[in-house]
Amino acid sequence: MQNLRGIGKMEKKKFEIKPVKIERNEEVAENTFLISFLPLEDLSLEVKPFNFFMVWIPRIDFIPLSVSDYDGNSLTFLYKIKGNGTKALSLKKKNEILGIMGPLGKEFFFKNGEKILVVAGGIGIAPIPYFVKFSKGSEIDLVWGVKKGSELFEVTKIYGKMNNLKNFIIYTEDCSYGKCGKALDALREIRLNEYNRILSVGPEVMMKNFCNLCNKKNDCYVALENLTKCGMGICGSCYIKGTTKLMCSDGPVFECSEVKYHFESIIA
Amino acid sequence: MQNLRGIGKMEKKKFEIKPVKIERNEEVAENTFLISFLPLEDLSLEVKPFNFFMVWIPRIDFIPLSVSDYDGNSLTFLYKIKGNGTKALSLKKKNEILGIMGPLGKEFFFKNGEKILVVAGGIGIAPIPYFVKFSKGSEIDLVWGVKKGSELFEVTKIYGKMNNLKNFIIYTEDCSYGKCGKALDALREIRLNEYNRILSVGPEVMMKNFCNLCNKKNDCYVALENLTKCGMGICGSCYIKGTTKLMCSDGPVFECSEVKYHFESIIA
Amino acid sequence: MVILMTLNIELAGIILKNPLMNASGILGQNKEAIKRLYEYGFGAVVSKTITPMPRIGNKPPIILSLPNGGLINAVGLENPGKGTIKELVEEAKELNIPIIVSVGGTNEDEFSEVAKEAEISGANAIELNLSCPHTKGYGLEIGADPRNVFNVVKNVSSIIKIPVIAKLGLNDKIVEASGKALEAGAKALGLINTVKAIYIDVYTLKPVLSNIHGGLSGPPIHPIAVRVIYDVYREYRAEIIGSGGVKDWKDAAEFISAGAKAIQIGSALISNDDPKHTIKSILGGLENWLRFHNVTSLLELVGSAHRD
Amino acid sequence: MVILMTLNIELAGIILKNPLMNASGILGQNKEAIKRLYEYGFGAVVSKTITPMPRIGNKPPIILSLPNGGLINAVGLENPGKGTIKELVEEAKELNIPIIVSVGGTNEDEFSEVAKEAEISGANAIELNLSCPHTKGYGLEIGADPRNVFNVVKNVSSIIKIPVIAKLGLNDKIVEASGKALEAGAKALGLINTVKAIYIDVYTLKPVLSNIHGGLSGPPIHPIAVRVIYDVYREYRAEIIGSGGVKDWKDAAEFISAGAKAIQIGSALISNDDPKHTIKSILGGLENWLRFHNVTSLLELVGSAHRD
């Protein structure tokens, strides 16, 4: 199979489906896959941290995944098998063709020397490597919590060393590795005032609790994963309860204060 | 009435109808009008000598006119009343709105120090001022012939002085002004070998005779005025008999050798 | 204030502060979305098409952007059912913006059921979606048959007092169907909906929308919509809401010249462009357009392309 | 030579060295234009629609480019009448390129009269234009009624032996009409023609085409054409020539995946772009597309979007 790049001039637009070839698709931890894509056509994508793409699995599904890494050509995602779509994706082989739509959402990163704390839960780790790499001028401490040690993988082995990643603390609920407990436990042990901003990415319940715990006014952020059908701000499926914001267009990262009503509707 | 320029961003394309406001529309000689237009929207047109525009007279006609002058904003045409369309155009007043489509056709000009002879008949003078102005690096001699002195107007008064216009000879068939006779008579009096190129613009019969007289191989040109319906190379109305060329896309200027069959089909 | 006055228009008896509204299906299925639409600057908001019972709609992909500048969608009439109308209308009342409830159904009774609920909830008008091109049984099959159009509109307008708008899609008999809708009591017509289309990915050789068929919207269909508006206006001088590919003031002005009194905007609201800015610049452009033609009210330009 | 082989295709019994031809109405009304089309690199040439008697057509403006990237035209079936067919066919024979004569008329007899002339002159096939959307009596009115389609096609195919292609335009019953055309003896279908549209100038408030109504072509109608080709192919597995908005190899490939065996190109030939280059790059793209899918003949990809 041959690369069709450069055959014709085509305008590439954000919301069009663009063909990509699977470069790798490997299980890096239990039910957790790393997939990377090579574009089949010249894309010149401008990808920013916390941008996401809708990944098209032909005739099966169309699922939002956060950019986990991007080197200007190869685009990497990290995903966990949840249901049909992610399962089908995990069965796709190298060189198969899929479609991607994006980059979607607003960027979120810092270059200005701030100190940032990231608290990731489970697959919430996905967007973090690209975020760290992009936020070069900032010092980042990362707490990653998982239920079982089998969910872990070696982050720096996959993404390379990140100089601005200062402390990296792992929590496991089964106490098989790192600290014993939940990622949010870290909030009680770390002095939050030392950070300019604190960001949490993970299951909704965790982010809800995070927002309750995080006492820094206006500087606590979460990255939402609302139901995303169109990704272009017109279907309304990703709306944030009690606000006029849409996750796909105004997010996915929001300040805790913006998603208060949204989280209130979640039964914890 | 107010200028709408800058209200919205619009892609301006060659083959779209673009609104213009009449800046002036004056009879400069018998049945001969000078009309100039100001665009209502930002156009940034790149207009070259011998480009022409289709001028839209709403609900009346759509007629091809050669660019006679262009200062980067105001676009000037010179036209003679022939039938309904040109008559209707002559009745249009200052500030009325028309549409233009163009610039159409291929450019034709020289900047490289050549010596050029132009033989214009009647309204064939229309494209010449812009041609001369654009061909700055060349020396141009101009012969202009008209039937009656009443068809004449002061070229440099209207278009300004053109430094590279060296000799300007006028012929009238009614002998009321300048030399007595037809423009083509000049070809017998002038030493054609002194010129790098010779161009004739005027009635078809004149251009046909010009091509028979002009003995410089490959350096004799005419500007055709075939029936022009679309101006974009798809309707075929402007075809050049015996060739695969279209006047609107490949012309309007052609070498005499290219239009041999075309002229053969003209009686006289 | 004085300047915006010129864009006031009365449509089907409703006063709009400007002639723009969202096209049905663009947001409009919950109160948050109604407020978002309000913030965009519209003169009225239109709900997503509501059917009696909730509908789940199609699996994504349901909306795509195409290389020709249009969108294709097959949302599948996903909506929360008529129970949600009250919340939508209340939000609009709170914001003091007219709300039109778009009504969907498979037969006269279903349309009537939802329309009744809209009236009870206090909606300013209802729009009958007789034109969804991609959901079997809901739409184009009804709208393409002038008799069906007559029956549905007649039934609905006999049981409610608020204005009924009939939204029709492109079909062979659209002028005739428009006439039937008016005859049956429609106060205004919505013209047009999306046009049936398919997008295939040539690398995987698969249609991209899960539903395979979808509806084409955006700039590609604008000249088609102008044609329909022009022909229907010429025939009936009806009140028309134009929809189809409006992205700038010129597109809107073209609809108005052809005969539209109000304009719905759908595809141009994709977050690519800033929707607030889009609406603002269309309104600004229309104001200048009124000045250009030396008139003080939009109404003076409605149908102006039909004058000699 | 070996490489181009892969783009050979047989359509209605005619061998084409590549699947591209001009769309009827783009040049093709005199021998000079036939040669120009040949030089563009097409696999076959199609004449302008020819009626029994010469027709003058509409006054300009007859063709415009629109802000949405499409063209609108109302040429009005201008053509030199059936007397010209001989000259066109002779030129094509000289150039050794297959020629399809497009045939127009207002009734069965007129279609038959021109078709017969085409056969006598040696045309490789005729294409019945049952779909002109802007010339009263000539086209869409016939094509939108499956019975009329049946009658015209039946009449014509009973008097000539060369293949008959029925070109249909967008209408509510296009799938049914396609079936009728095939039943009546059409060897292939041409899908689709332009779509009825209007363009109004908002400064002068006037429709721009002299005819007011015109047909929309170019990229805007491409997804609509894909839909029609897909639906007709699914129903009948017929031989289809796709037309509508093809400007690059992907557009052509989409038609082929949907079910087209050959492709007509119209609007993309405006002299804006270099037509020779356009054709060359579409052919190059299609060749790479065959390689990408690891097949050696286009035929293997015709209708490929219908496979599971």
Ligand SMILES: Cc1cc2nc3c(=O)[nH]c(=O)nc-3n(C[C@H](O)[C@H](O)[C@H](O)COP(=O)(O)OP(=O)(O)OC[C@H]3O[C@@H](n4cnc5c(N)ncnc54)[C@H](O)[C@@H]3O)c2cc1C
């Ligand atoms: C902006 C954004 C970025 C995302 N980034 C990533 C990422 O980088 N890596 C990753 O693994 N996942 C990510 N997700 C979540 C991912 O999209 C879902 O896990 C996926 O769509 C599930 O699809 P499925 O067909 O496999 O499961 P489904 O069959 O759709 O659902 C399986 C289970 O997952 C739940 N579920 C479905 N959708 C979501 C959702 N959006 N959020 C939470 N739970 C859901 C369902 O309720 C159900 O319990 C992201 C989601 C969003 C909105």
Ligand SMILES: Cc1cc2nc3c(=O)[nH]c(=O)nc-3n(C[C@H](O)[C@H](O)[C@H](O)COP(=O)(O)OP(=O)(O)OC[C@H]3O[C@@H](n4cnc5c(N)ncnc54)[C@H](O)[C@@H]3O)c2cc1C
């Ligand atoms: C590329 C091009 C550039 C032109 N530039 C100019 C210009 O700068 N100034 C100018 O005055 N004219 C120019 N013309 C000619 C001009 O377009 C015609 O004079 C005009 O279209 C006549 O329109 P009408 O409706 O007034 O006359 P019609 O009613 O169309 O015709 C009146 C008479 O003019 C003849 N005629 C019509 N069209 C043409 C034509 N194309 N050439 C010659 N005779 C024709 C008719 O046969 C008839 O005898 C140009 C034509 C072309 C093709």
Ligand SMILES: Cc1cc2nc3c(=O)[nH]c(=O)nc-3n(C[C@H](O)[C@H](O)[C@H](O)COP(=O)(O)O)c2cc1C
């Ligand atoms: C994503 C999407 C969903 C739509 N849903 C509906 C709907 O529920 N009811 C309806 O009447 N029209 C619906 N439409 C059609 C629009 O209301 C509108 O008529 C059409 O899109 C043309 O306008 P546009 O070109 O401005 O988008 C939908 C269109 C889109 C793009």
Ligand SMILES: Cc1cc2nc3c(=O)[nH]c(=O)nc-3n(C[C@H](O)[C@H](O)[C@H](O)COP(=O)(O)O)c2cc1C
């Ligand atoms: C200027 C012009 C003239 C046309 N004339 C004819 C015609 O005479 N007969 C016909 O069958 N189709 C005619 N058509 C339609 C084309 O053949 C073609 O079906 C249509 O334009 C769609 O293809 P495109 O998008 O590639 O242009 C014409 C189209 C254009 C743009």
Ligand code: FES
């Ligand atoms: S996913 Fe459709 S609006 Fe956000």
Ligand code: FES
């Ligand atoms: S005028 Fe139509 S091809 Fe030249």
